[in-house]
Amino acid sequence: DTGVSQDPRHKITKRGQNVTFRCDPISEHNRLYWYRQTLGQGPEFLTYFQNEAQLEKSRLLSDRFSAERPKGSFSTLEIQRTEQGDSAMYLCASSLWRVKGLDTQYFGPGTRLTVL
């Protein structure tokens, strides 16, 4: 099994530009999560999908952020009009949810965003 993959691994952009990140989950995993991690902190939850449906969004996910998982496989996270405060590592995780509560999330390598 290949693990969770994310693309790109690094992104440098200028303030005000739009950026899009992609996450490919472990094959057959039905859940996909996005987290954000800033320096010296633990990851913070942004949103998650079960198949195509976006089931939960954190209040951290401002209206400049949008996430999609159109076919229940890969997902994209777009940030519009980037701000310097958006600089962080964006982590994707996936899991195979079968039984309520037994949900181990496996993480990808992350996309490091730097907004100049």
Add this chain to the structure above:
Amino acid sequence: AQKVTQAQTEISVVEKEDVTLDCVYETRDTTYYLFWYKQPPSGELVFLIRRNSFDEQNEISGRYSWNFQKSTSSFNFTITASQVVDSAVYFCALNSGAGSYQLTFGKGTKLSVIP
């Protein structure tokens, strides 16, 4: 509200020493799950263990062991005979299992193992 506290920001040990990483959690839910993840310098979070709230048995996996105590809301992680490859940031995380499947992470403990 859920909260995970990892009071140790950084720990340095000499190779072959034992080290314990502390984790204290807060939740109002009676059913919950606790996790430990390792984040090496490469950045990818690596899953180490999952524990549910009904199972207080301690677990050992090679040089790793975990001590779960509901009475003190703690889920501590011990590495025996540490090695340089253990150098990483370790995160403790909590999932309430009450309809929200997000993980709440602590701030992590950076472990440096000196040869």
